[in-house]
Amino acid sequence: MQFRTLARIDLNALTHNISVIAKLAPQSLLMAVVKANAYGHGLASITPALATADAAGVATLEEATTLRANGWQGRLVLLQGFANVAELDAAIELETEVVVHQHSQLELLATRRDSFKQRLWIKLETGMNRLGFPADQLNAILQQLQQYPLGLMTHFASADEPDNSSVLAQISRFEATVAGIDLPKTLANSAAILNYPQAHGDMVRCGLMLFGVSPLAQGCGANLGLRPVMRFSSRLLAVKACQAGDLVGYNGTYSCSENMPIGVVAIGYGDGYPYLASSHTGEKSAMLMLKGVKCPIVGRVSMDMLSIDLRPLQALGVQAESGDEVILWGPELPVENLACSIGSIPYELLCGLTGRVNYQYHEDGTS
Ligand SMILES: Cc1ncc(COP(=O)(O)O)c(C=O)c1O
Incomplete structure (x- = not known):
C-alpha cells in the first residue's frame, strides 16, 4: 500500500545512536529519555530498541505504562514525579524511580512509607527556575528521605551553548550543594553530553540525540556520528x-x-x-x-x-x-x-x- 504520509523509523539507527552516546559519556550510565511518544517516533514500537540503554526516562505515567506494557523491565524514571496519591500508587505499581522537586510530594510519600521501594531523585534548583528544591533545603530533605535509595539531579537551561556562563554557574552551584554526599548524580541532557563533559555525572539523560538529531544550534546529527531515526x-x-x-x-x-x-x-x-x-x-x-x-x-x-x-x-x-x-x-x-x-x-x-x-x-x- 502507498501511504499518503509516512514516518519510517529505523530501529537500527536508534541502537547505533545509543552506542555513539555511550562512547561520548563512557563513565556514565545512559538514561534514554523517551517522553512525548519517544519524541514523536512511537514509544510502543521503539521500546525493544532501547535494550542497550541503562534506564528509560519519561514525563508521564501513561508513558511509563506504555514502556512496561511493551516489555521494558529495566530502570524507569518518572521525570515529572507525581502530583497526587493516585499517581504515586501508579508509580509504585509500575516500579518507577521518581523525581521529587517539591514538598507536597514528600508529604504524599510519607503516606506510602512502606510501599515505595525505588530510587527517589531529588531535583535541585541551580538556575533554570523550573523544577527543583533550593540548595539550602537539601540537608533537611536528605534527613527526611533517609530510608529510600536516593539520587541527586539538576537540569541545565542553556547547555546547547558551549562555555555558557550560566551553565558553568549551575554546575558550580550543584557541585557546591552536593559536595561530600555519596549519592548518584545526574545533570546532563543531550547538549550537555556534548558541551559539558565535566557534568556527565553518574548517569546522562539523553533524548534528542537518541533519534539522530543534534541539540546544537549549528550542524546536524550526522556531524556527530549519529543517524537520523x-x-x-x-x-x-x-x-x-x-x-x-x-x-x-x-x-x-x-x-x-x-x-x-x-x-x-x-x-x-x-x-x-x-x-x-x-x-x-x-x-x-x-x-x-x-x-x-x-x-x-x-x-x-x-x-x-x-x-x-x-x-x-x-x-x-x-x-x-x-x-x-x-x-x-x-x-x-x-x-x-x-x-x-x-x-x-x-x-x-x-x-x-x-x-x-x-x-x-x-x-x-x-x-
Ligand atoms: C529533565 C530532563 N532531562 C533530560 C531531558 C532530555 O533532553 P534532550 O532531549 O535535550 O537530551 C529532558 C528533555 O527535555 C528533560 O526534561
Missing part, C-alpha cells in the same frame, strides 16, 4: 504549469516570477508539518526533497497540502509526476535545517506529527 515523507498530488504572475495558495502570497512548474504535496499542518514553513518573500525558504533535489516551498502551508517550486528539478531535466515521493525530513534532509529556517527547534517538529501520519518500523538499516 525518522524519515518523514509524503507524495506529490499534482504538477501544475503556472504562468508568470500566477498567485499560489491561500491569500496568493507567492507570485510566479516566470512560467514555472509548481508541485502540490500532500502534507500540511493537519499532519504536523509547520505552518511557519510557509514562504515569506525575502526569507530563507524551507526545502523539501524530490528525486534527490531540494525544492523550496512557495506560498502558504495549508491543512493538507503545500506547494513547491519544481524549477530546480526542471533545470536538471528531471520530470516530476503525481505520486512521486517527497521527503519532508530525514537522513538526506536534516530536520535541524527546517527548524533553523523557520525559527523552531527539531524537538517541536518531531513531537508535532499528528495521528494522521502512518508509521513503519524497520531494522534493515535503510531509511
Whole structure:
C-alpha cells in the first residue's frame, strides 16, 4: 500500500545512536529519555530498541505504562514525579524511580512509607527556575528521605551553548550543594553530553540525540556520528504549469516570477508539518526533497497540502509526476535545517506529527 504520509523509523539507527552516546559519556550510565511518544517516533514500537540503554526516562505515567506494557523491565524514571496519591500508587505499581522537586510530594510519600521501594531523585534548583528544591533545603530533605535509595539531579537551561556562563554557574552551584554526599548524580541532557563533559555525572539523560538529531544550534546529527531515526515523507498530488504572475495558495502570497512548474504535496499542518514553513518573500525558504533535489516551498502551508517550486528539478531535466515521493525530513534532509529556517527547534517538529501520519518500523538499516 502507498501511504499518503509516512514516518519510517529505523530501529537500527536508534541502537547505533545509543552506542555513539555511550562512547561520548563512557563513565556514565545512559538514561534514554523517551517522553512525548519517544519524541514523536512511537514509544510502543521503539521500546525493544532501547535494550542497550541503562534506564528509560519519561514525563508521564501513561508513558511509563506504555514502556512496561511493551516489555521494558529495566530502570524507569518518572521525570515529572507525581502530583497526587493516585499517581504515586501508579508509580509504585509500575516500579518507577521518581523525581521529587517539591514538598507536597514528600508529604504524599510519607503516606506510602512502606510501599515505595525505588530510587527517589531529588531535583535541585541551580538556575533554570523550573523544577527543583533550593540548595539550602537539601540537608533537611536528605534527613527526611533517609530510608529510600536516593539520587541527586539538576537540569541545565542553556547547555546547547558551549562555555555558557550560566551553565558553568549551575554546575558550580550543584557541585557546591552536593559536595561530600555519596549519592548518584545526574545533570546532563543531550547538549550537555556534548558541551559539558565535566557534568556527565553518574548517569546522562539523553533524548534528542537518541533519534539522530543534534541539540546544537549549528550542524546536524550526522556531524556527530549519529543517524537520523525518522524519515518523514509524503507524495506529490499534482504538477501544475503556472504562468508568470500566477498567485499560489491561500491569500496568493507567492507570485510566479516566470512560467514555472509548481508541485502540490500532500502534507500540511493537519499532519504536523509547520505552518511557519510557509514562504515569506525575502526569507530563507524551507526545502523539501524530490528525486534527490531540494525544492523550496512557495506560498502558504495549508491543512493538507503545500506547494513547491519544481524549477530546480526542471533545470536538471528531471520530470516530476503525481505520486512521486517527497521527503519532508530525514537522513538526506536534516530536520535541524527546517527548524533553523523557520525559527523552531527539531524537538517541536518531531513531537508535532499528528495521528494522521502512518508509521513503519524497520531494522534493515535503510531509511
Ligand atoms: C529533565 C530532563 N532531562 C533530560 C531531558 C532530555 O533532553 P534532550 O532531549 O535535550 O537530551 C529532558 C528533555 O527535555 C528533560 O526534561
